[in-house]
Amino acid sequence: MIKVITYGTFDLFHEGHYRLLQRAKELGDYLIVGVTTEEYDQARGKLNVVDSLMTRIENVRKSGFADEIIIEESPGQKFRDIKKYNIDVFTVGSDWIGQFDYLNDYCKVVYLERTKNISSTMLRTQNKHIHRIGIIGTGRISERFIPEVKLVSGINAQGIYNPNTESAIRFAEKWQINYYTKLEDFFDAVDSVYIASPHETHYDYIKMALEHGKHVLCEKPMVLEKAQAEELFSYAEEHNLILFEGIKTAYCPGFNKLLGIACSGMIGSIRNVEACFTKLESPSSRELTNLKYGGSFTELGSYVMLPIFKIFGTEPEDVRFDLIKAENGLDIFTKAHFKYPNGLGTASCGLGVKSEGQLIISGTQGYIIVEAPWWKTTYFEVRHENPKEVEKYSERFLGDGLRYEISDFLSMINGNRKSDFKLTRKDSIAMAEVMESFLEQRK
């Protein structure tokens, strides 16, 4: 008897799950299905799971393919189960390709092609729609987006669009999703769009997506002119569409814990915020050769402005820039100085100069130091005059951290506005205004 095992969350049971179980069963005579517990999903950073464990087990049972159902509750369990149940074949969808090759030492590992088009759940009770998000752009950040979106339940990466068809096909092959050569077909197939194309193309893609009735999650910097930001947010609002700027720091748990503590009065009134983020790029990189929109501040400015705007607000009295330029006129290191009635902010960033990526929030009774990489906030200390008086805080930052913005984006689309304080339209419009004045000055 050939024994097969597979594992999954099976949340909002849909045709992708059904087809996986159907083909898993065909691989042998006896199929064991491991359903993840809430704790295990929490631990591995799977967000937005809607159905309870019992519901998910019941839905797997109702599919009729499982001869036995167990629960998956800890990492390393797969290996133990293979021994315990004397398994011949381990299988999982091809979105996991390569991740379980290590099990080849103990049993046959089979990756079954993932189902590319899933749109609705198969549950009569819940006619919940599996949200389909399309991706524009095949660069590094899109490569990071796919594994992250897989760990947010209720949303499926529907496909990729890139004006360069070869890039789209290559990306689609690698990530087992559809590709589209025409924007019209792309928009028809999705409910929302993630835009990760070069900065200067964002405005047009956002506008087109909104006009096609799609919600939009756009990489930072969303746009580089205040008027464009105002126009796009107004359009989205009028058409009841969600428009999000994707600054992952704004949505991650650690940064939000940090803001809560900073503004709790523990360090008194905040008077100074200094954020620094540098990342050495090669002089031939896109960021350091695009003479119009390249440079350090357009690339990293959104991050280093974020804590200043979240703490002091989006109406500084004065903003000025000091920059170090390369031969080609692009800034390799920039300091943006923000002046508020009761506060000062310094946002430093560089692609051609390396410095300590720290965030320091200074108050009248103490200060907070967030060590690098503070933009993926995992650890910070609250310090006082007495060096012995230190409070330490830590928080997990899972994977590439895009799952947090994706999860908040999806829950906003599904109607609960609990997270729209994390990055507001005012924040994004103010950032676009600063970008615009920076580019004005750099000319």
Ligand code: C2G
């Ligand atoms: N699946 C699929 N097609 C989809 C979505 C999912 O074939 N469009 C497959 C997945 O590859 C997986 C199974 O259906 O094999 C269950 O998917 P999920 O419930 O999303 O579970 P997952 O998070 O992929 O966890 O330890 C758990 C395993 O790692 C799988």
